Amino acid sequence: MSGFLQRLLPSALRTAIRDRVLAGDVVLCPICERGAIAYLPSGSPPRPHVLCPFCGSRERARMTWLFLKERKLLRPGIRILHVAPETCLREKLKALPDVAYVAGDKHEPGYTYPEGTIDLDITKIQFPADHFDLILCSHVLEHVPDDAAAMRELHRVLAPGGTAILMVPVDMRNARTEEDLLITDPKERLRRYGQFDHVRLYGRDYMERLQRAGFTVIEDAMTERMEPEAVFKAGLLRSEVVHAGTK
Ligand SMILES: [Zn+2]
CATH class of the missing domain: 3.40.50.150 (Vaccinia Virus protein VP39)
Known part of the structure; x- marks a missing residue:
């Protein structure tokens, strides 16, 4: 396997796993328009409900x-x-x-x-x-x-x-x-x-x-x-x- 593929595969695999695990309909990011089970915690100290797992938006x-x-x-x-x-x-x-x-x-x-x-x-x-x-x-x-x-x-x-x-x-x-x-x-x-x-x-x-x-x-x-639910979904x-x- 070429070095290029070796470098590529783990990251592609990580992305595929992330997409499977985190895809859902609890939240819906207005920027990338993808649904997820949650926004991820972020910040220091970490706050919940911050980061879109797909596009990284806050x-x-x-x-x-x-x-x-x-x-x-x-x-x-x-x-x-x-x-x-x-x-x-x-x-x-x-x-x-x-x-x-x-x-x-x-x-x-x-x-x-x-x-x-x-x-x-x-x-x-x-x-x-x-x-x-x-x-x-x-x-x-x-x-x-x-x-x-x-x-x-x-x-x-x-x-x-x-x-x-x-x-x-x-x-x-x-x-x-x-x-x-x-x-x-x-x-x-x-x-x-x-x-x-x-x-x-x-x-x-x-x-x-x-x-x-x-x-x-x-x-x-x-x-x-906005409706409270729309505020929550858009994070x-x-x-x-x-x-x-x-x-
Ligand atoms: Zn997003």
Whole structure:
């Protein structure tokens, strides 16, 4: 047997076994449209009901996909900018008819990025104004020290009539965003903002910040208008809200 086949077989076999064991109709992933007996636990500490066993999607990606479909934002021929791309969404977006798809991430030394992912600083985006019909940039802004500059840049490259999905962790109990850019100790950031590499924890003023950058803000608590069973099947978080901006 060739080395190629030896390498291939175990993984193909693993996939076949996984598909047999986990296929079911308890949950139905909106992204890969496959039914499973459960979403798998993930995170640290692990939370139940998170990971699609087939496409690897998590709650946020599934909610984003439902939002895009519901609002009919996935038209043929659109120009998409996907920042810090989630693999499951990337594959679906790239497969849209006649799409011009750009994936970008801030390239950091020591990390590798999927082929075709351009080096992108969202405070200085290398594309002309009004260039993209759809931007996905979720859970990025809480890592960026000058988030106002990033928001202005995302607004600049968004085409009139376009939509930018801009989800971040928001603590709705706080009126104001908590941030102190002098705090750089990962432990202190974890304690204050919930993650070692976040530079702030947004409060209810997140929407105003987006408005200041020029966006018309959409705040959509999708799960509130869905049946509980549909929320469960799609594996969505009740606490999660879609934040998006239009131009
Ligand atoms: Zn899936």
